[in-house]
Amino acid sequence: MIDHYWRQMLTVALLGTDRREPPVPPVGGLADLAADDPQPTPSQRLLQQVAGCTVVRRAGIEAGPPVATVAPPAADARPVTPHSASATWRRLVADWPVLEDEWVLAVIRNGRRCAPDLVPMLLARHRGDATRHARALVAAGPLGPWMIDWSPRLACSAKQPPVAELLGEVPELPIVPELLPLLAAPPTEVARTLAAGLSCAQLGSAHRAVLVNLLARVPPASLPAVAHAIDRVDPSSPSIGLAFALADLAHLRQHMLTELEPA
Amino acid sequence: MVAATRWQVEQVFAVAPKPSSVAAAQSLAVPGRWVGAGCDARVVWGRCAGGSAEPYECVVDHVGVAFRCSCPSRVLPCKHSLALLLLWARGQLAEGQAPTFAAAWVAKRTAAEAPATAPAADPAPAADPAPAAAPSTVGTDDGPSTTPSPPERDPTAGRDDRVARMAAGLAELDRWLNDRVRTGLADPALASYATWDALAARLIDAQVGGLANRVRRLAGVVGAHPQWHEQVLSELGVLHLLATAGRQLGSLPPSLADSVAAAIGWQVRQADVLAGVPHTDHWVIMGRSDVREDRIEVRRVWLRGATGGQWAMALSFAAYGQSLDASMVVGTQLHADLFRYPGALGLRALMGRRHADPQPAGPVAGCSIALACAQVGAAVAAEPWIERYPVCVLAAPARAGARWVLTDAGGSLPLVEGAIGVGALLACSEGRPVPVTAEWTPLGLVPLTAHLADRAIDLGPTADASFLAAVS
Numbered sequence: 001m002i003d004h005y006w007r008q009m010l011t012v013a014l015l016g017t018d019r020r021e022p023p024v025p026p027v028g029g030l031a032d033l034a035a036d037d038p039q040p041t042p043s044q045r046l047l048q049q050v051a052g053c054t055v056v057r058r059a060g061i062e063a064g065p066p067v068a069t070v071a072p073p074a075a076d077a078r079p080v081t082p083h084s085a086s087a088t089w090r091r092l093v094a095d096w097p098v099l100e101d102e103w104v105l106a107v108i109r110n111g112r113r114c115a116p117d118l119v120p121m122l123l124a125r126h127r128g129d130a131t132r133h134a135r136a137l138v139a140a141g142p143l144g145p146w147m148i149d150w151s152p153r154l155a156c157s158a159k160q161p162p163v164a165e166l167l168g169e170v171p172e173l174p175i176v177p178e179l180l181p182l183l184a185a186p187p188t189e190v191a192r193t194l195a196a197g198l199s200c201a202q203l204g205s206a207h208r209a210v211l212v213n214l215l216a217r218v219p220p221a222s223l224p225a226v227a228h229a230i231d232r233v234d235p236s237s238p239s240i241g242l243a244f245a246l247a248d249l250a251h252l253r254q255h256m257l258t259e260l261e262p263a
Numbered sequence: 264m265v266a267a268t269r270w271q272v273e274q275v276f277a278v279a280p281k282p283s284s285v286a287a288a289q290s291l292a293v294p295g296r297w298v299g300a301g302c303d304a305r306v307v308w309g310r311c312a313g314g315s316a317e318p319y320e321c322v323v324d325h326v327g328v329a330f331r332c333s334c335p336s337r338v339l340p341c342k343h344s345l346a347l348l349l350l351w352a353r354g355q356l357a358e359g360q361a362p363t364f365a366a367a368w369v370a371k372r373t374a375a376e377a378p379a380t381a382p383a384a385d386p387a388p389a390a391d392p393a394p395a396a397a398p399s400t401v402g403t404d405d406g407p408s409t410t411p412s413p414p415e416r417d418p419t420a421g422r423d424d425r426v427a428r429m430a431a432g433l434a435e436l437d438r439w440l441n442d443r444v445r446t447g448l449a450d451p452a453l454a455s456y457a458t459w460d461a462l463a464a465r466l467i468d469a470q471v472g473g474l475a476n477r478v479r480r481l482a483g484v485v486g487a488h489p490q491w492h493e494q495v496l497s498e499l500g501v502l503h504l505l506a507t508a509g510r511q512l513g514s515l516p517p518s519l520a521d522s523v524a525a526a527i528g529w530q531v532r533q534a535d536v537l538a539g540v541p542h543t544d545h546w547v548i549m550g551r552s553d554v555r556e557d558r559i560e561v562r563r564v565w566l567r568g569a570t571g572g573q574w575a576m577a578l579s580f581a582a583y584g585q586s587l588d589a590s591m592v593v594g595t596q597l598h599a600d601l602f603r604y605p606g607a608l609g610l611r612a613l614m615g616r617r618h619a620d621p622q623p624a625g626p627v628a629g630c631s632i633a634l635a636c637a638q639v640g641a642a643v644a645a646e647p648w649i650e651r652y653p654v655c656v657l658a659a660p661a662r663a664g665a666r667w668v669l670t671d672a673g674g675s676l677p678l679v680e681g682a683i684g685v686g687a688l689l690a691c692s693e694g695r696p697v698p699v700t701a702e703w704t705p706l707g708l709v710p711l712t713a714h715l716a717d718r719a720i721d722l723g724p725t726a727d728a729s730f731l732a733a734v735s
Contacts, residue, residue: 009496010492010493013444013448013496013499014447014448014449015449016444016446016447016448016449016450017444017445018446018447019447041441043441044441046444047440047441048503050496050499050500051501051504051507052500053500054504055500055643055647058640058643058647058705059640059643059644059647061639061640061643061703062674063633063636063673063674063675063676064663064674064675064676064677065674065675066671066674066675067662067668067670067675068661069659069661069670069695070659070660070661070694072693072694073693116691116693117690117691117713117720119690120686120687120689143693146693147686147689147690150662150689151686
């Protein structure tokens with residue numbers, strides 16, 4: 001009855017009380033309200049009844065009928081990534097997206113599965129890139145296709161199929177030829193070269209992109225020494241801001257790889 | 264001298280005469296723009312370089328809420344006063360001894376207030392609680408130091424002015440509502456944002472900012488979905504309810520009057536809240552929800568007492584470039600004192616003393632859907648204008664036609680269409696029943712947290728990181 005009355009009032013409100021009189025309230029509390037506090041104009045009467053009816057409908061909230069639950073996805077025996085890794089993923093997506101490919105590959109290589117709460121975001125982020133989307137599905141396990149069944153917008157929208165040989169490798173990043181040897185150099189040499197370049201401002205903001213790429217691809221064993229050396233760059237150097245950023249990247253990458261180690 | 268608690272940024276916004284004042288103050292609220300700025304237990308002060316040869320001397324009495332600035336602005340408080348308060352609220356002013364210009368002004372105020380403090384100590388009648396909530400936003404400016412102070416001040420004058428402005432604003436709101444239902448919701452004027460914004464601006468002038476916010480939010484609903492007429496009509500009814508109740512504060516029961524006053528925009532001073540009786544418990548951080556309201560981000564953190572099971576809500580605010588409070592992490596619990604704001608539900612609270620560092624919360628129990636409905640119904644009956652209420656249910660996400668719901672064996676409740684956390688909730692639960700903290704809204708439930716056996720997953724809407732100083 002209250003829903004019918006509400007529909008009648010909605011019709012009057014759409015047309016306006018200049019064109020149509022408000023309906024008479026049904027017997028009960030709303031009729032009592034109208035009788036106790038009579039309003040002089042149709043618009044005031046309608047507002048009073050709308051207010052009363054809104055409160056009655058909201059306060060009288062009722063559960064709908066129970067609904068059949070959905071069948072769960074197939075079980076995945078791989079250990080889930082630790083809770084802290086979810087926070088790390090969110091941070092690197094926001095600040096250092098250059099690390100994301102390595103994060104997903106580390107999850108897969110270390111025999112883990114991606115934390116379920118990240119799966120929709122991971123699939124949605126890479127729906128336009130077939131290779132990355134395919135990697136995300138591997139990291140997600142059976143949960144990935146199951147989520148796509150329920151939420152088709154998470155499916156891959158790329159027209160090109162994934163490139164099989166790229167699935168298991170991090171993509172190459174552009175690094176200037178002068179710095180390329182550092183990818184294979186001993187950790188101490190990498191650290192010394194970067195720290196010296198930043199201290200004397202030989203490496204500055206113009207080199208930021210290639211230095212980021214370099215730090216995202218140097219062997220993980222180099223990261224502690226690199227981070228340690230960059231942390232100690234002369235604070236008076238014009239490149240100190242860049243040094244801070246690179247140190248953050250090195251620390252985050254090191255942290256990311258540590259927390260994704262096999263369970 | 265009263266040892267005052269530092270204001271929150273929201274309180275600074277509350278004393279701003281208009282939104283543009285806040286925007287103007289933001290650009291000045293950086294330490295580099297000020298010389299000799301500082302604060303003590305009564306005032307904040309500083310010199311700010313402006314358009315004249317001499318810097319403007321600015322002092323704000325944050326205890327008595329009064330402003331003095333040598334700038335030529337006629338807006339009270341001026342942008343310099345607001346900027347100083349913002350610096351103070353963010354903890355960017357060092358404590359120190361007031362300089363001569365500030366000390367002289369304080370001395371003059373103290374002398375002028377002396378005869379008036381006796382009546383002020385007489386509490387307002389219990390039947391009229393709203394005025395008791397007024398001081399946080401009642402601001403006066405007793406003008407430049409060259410203007411002689413009035414011989415005696417009526418401490419209720421500012422309050423009475425505000426009550427009169429508020430009553431006029433509520434009456435205007437009700438007239439506007441009547442016009443809307445008279446001409447009909449199909450009136451094309453409703454589709455124009457200016458229709459709503461002009462009203463909101465007048466409500467701000469009338470110092471009923473809570474209603475202005477609701478009006479602005481409602482403007483965004485028009486045409487937003489096929490059922491917008493129904494949503495707008497409901498909200499017009501709620502606005503009418505508040506406009507009516509706001510003009511009858513004195514005749515309402517005290518706790519209800521407090522709730523109405525808070526809903527229409529009266530601010531309660533933090534100091535008054537913190538002077539209340541603390542509610543000590545092990546508070547489990549059950550959920551978090553960030554919402555952009557006009558030009559600020561609002562963070563609601565829902566807490567539930569591990570012992571008493573009662574809900575509370577901590578609010579924090581951030582304007583552009585600021586940070587939200589990130590000290591309460593979902594899935595942890597805090598042994599702490601909470602001080603509740605007055606009101607029928609008394610949900611909003613301030614965190615007081617923390618007795619221990621945060622600990623991971625234990626297992627969280629969710630109730631049935633039917634019980635959650637009863638809880639929401641009781642809350643709406645107590646405060647019919649609430650826009651959200653927390654529930655924690657043991658339920659599974661499931662599909663009912665085109666809509667997602669939370670269901671258990673006894674019933675189901677719809678989730679808000681397009682809610683951010685629905686996909687993550689489905690993934691976390693894999694379709695199985697899990698304890699879920701959600702916000703009830705008139706449009707459905709917004710999932711905030713999935714409490715899994717080994718972790719709590721924060722699913723709540725998140726603030727735009729590019730708007731804030733840092734991801735918080």
